[in-house]
Structures are given as C-alpha cells and as structure tokens.
Amino acid sequence: MAEMDLLHRISLAIVPPLYMALSRLWFSTCRLGVRDAHYLDEAMAHGAMIVSFWHYSIFYMFHHMRQFPGVILVSASRDGEYIARVAHLFNFATVRGSSHRQGVQALKGLLRAMKEGRHVGLVADGSQGPARRVQPGPVFLASKTGALLIPMVWAADRCKIFGSWDRTVLPLPFCRIIMRYGRPMHVPNNLDDEGIEQYRLLLEEKMNEMYEQVWQEFGRARHDNGPGAAAAI
Numbered sequence: 001m002a003e004m005d006l007l008h009r010i011s012l013a014i015v016p017p018l019y020m021a022l023s024r025l026w027f028s029t030c031r032l033g034v035r036d037a038h039y040l041d042e043a044m045a046h047g048a049m050i051v052s053f054w055h056y057s058i059f060y061m062f063h064h065m066r067q068f069p070g071v072i073l074v075s076a077s078r079d080g081e082y083i084a085r086v087a088h089l090f091n092f093a094t095v096r097g098s099s100h101r102q103g104v105q106a107l108k109g110l111l112r113a114m115k116e117g118r119h120v121g122l123v124a125d126g127s128q129g130p131a132r133r134v135q136p137g138p139v140f141l142a143s144k145t146g147a148l149l150i151p152m153v154w155a156a157d158r159c160k161i162f163g164s165w166d167r168t169v170l171p172l173p174f175c176r177i178i179m180r181y182g183r184p185m186h187v188p189n190n191l192d193d194e195g196i197e198q199y200r201l202l203l204e205e206k207m208n209e210m211y212e213q214v215w216q217e218f219g220r221a222r223h224d225n226g227p228g229a230a231a232a233i
Contacts, residue, residue, distance in 0.1 A: 016085035035180040055166040070119030075127040134204035142187035151182035155214040167224035
C-alpha cells in the first residue's frame with residue numbers, strides 16, 4: 001500500500017506538467033474553425049458565465065478555454081486529482097466534488113466563485129454519465145446566480161476515440177477542429193424542481209443539436225458510431 005501511494009505521488013508530480021507541455025505542442029498543430037463566435041462575446045459581456053460542454057470533449061476544452069481562466073468542477077475521486085492539477089497548470093481554479101461525492105460542498109464553492117465574478121466550466125453529462133445527457137447542475141447554478149449558460153461543442157476530422165463510457169475524443173496532430181458556440185441561455189431565478197427539469201431538457205436538446213451539426217461537418221452523424229469499443233477517424 002505504501003509503495004502504491006508513493007508511485008501515485010510520483011505520478012502526480014510528473015504526469016500533469018508532462019501532459020501540459022505535450023498538449024500545447026500537440027494542439028498547436030491543429031487548425032481551428034469557430035462557429036457563432038458572437039455568442040461567446042454576448043455571454044462575456046453579461047458578466048460571469050457558465051460554460052457547459054460534453055465529457056467526451058474534455059481533452060481539447062482545457063486547451064481551448066485556457067484564454068478564459070475561471071473555475072471548473074472536478075471529480076472528488078483519486079483519479080480526479082490528475083485533472084485538478086492539469087487545470088491548475090492551465091490557470092483554472094478547481095472545486096472538487098460531483099453529484100455522487102461532496103456535491104453540496106462543490107455547489108457552495110461554485111456559487112462563491114460566481115459571486116466573485118469568475119466564469120465556471122461544467123461537464124454537462126457529469127463525471128459518470130450517461131453520455132450526452134445533461135445533469136441538473138448547470139441549470140441549477142444558472143438559476144441561483146442569474147449567469148448566462150453557454151454550451152460549447154467541438155468535433156475533429158481526425159481523432160482517436162477511446163473506449164470509455166463517453167468515448168473520449170483526442171484530436172490527432174495536424175487535424176482540423178471545429179468549435180461551435182451556442183446561443184447563451186437565460187435561466188429564470190430560483191426555479192423549482194419542475195422548472196429545473198424543463199430547462200435541463202432544453203439545454204440537452206440544444207447541446208445534442210449542436211453536437212450533431214458539428215460532427216456532420218465532417219460527414220458523421222455522431223462521433224461514437226464506429227464499430228468496437230474504440231475507433232479512430
């Protein structure tokens with residue numbers, strides 16, 4: 001056990017900075033196209049915003065959003081520590097927790113961050129899925145703070161698709177990436193459970209519509225419709 005803990009501490013010291021250096025070099029070779037960039041300008045002009053994205057897209061989202069440092073929610077799990085340390089290297093603050101662990105504390109931390117005027121990034125389908133099914137968190141936070149909720153979805157013409165529950169996507173070097181911003185969503189203040197569910201469904205419908213649009217630009221209905229547990233484009 002002690003040996004495993006030592007190896008874990010060593011890997012935590014090595015893996016995050018190595019990932020940061022490699023990702024900067026890796027993604028610098030990719031060509032980025034942006035759709036509906038004015039929606040991001042609109043959301044930022046309103047003040048602190050909530051960025052909502054799918055879990056499959058997390059690799060590139062760190063790199064893309066590094067120019068807009070804010071606060072992100074990271075799983076309280078042991079493996080989540082790697083993501084938290086990578087986030088800190090990209091100048092993001094983190095709040096640890098999920099709907100399964102430390103959820104109340106995480107929500108309080110996000111509320112404090114938004115009261116300080118900081119942007120918040122949330123994985124819409126959570127840390128455990130189901131994939132591309134929006135969890136209530138982003139809508140609840142928007143309802144509590146009055147912040148605009150802006151969805152972001154991206155696709156790549158060449159990428160590695162892993163066999164995880166969300167089919168995580170890693171864009172390959174020299175690929176083409178398209179990032180699509182959605183129209184900022186205003187959520188009424190202090191919604192009850194029925195209202196949260198109504199807006200959750202609206203956000204889910206919008207994000208899946210954007211998801212289909214961006215992957216169709218590369219001739220695919222969805223990114224995870226290839227055979228087997230893992231696929232490459």
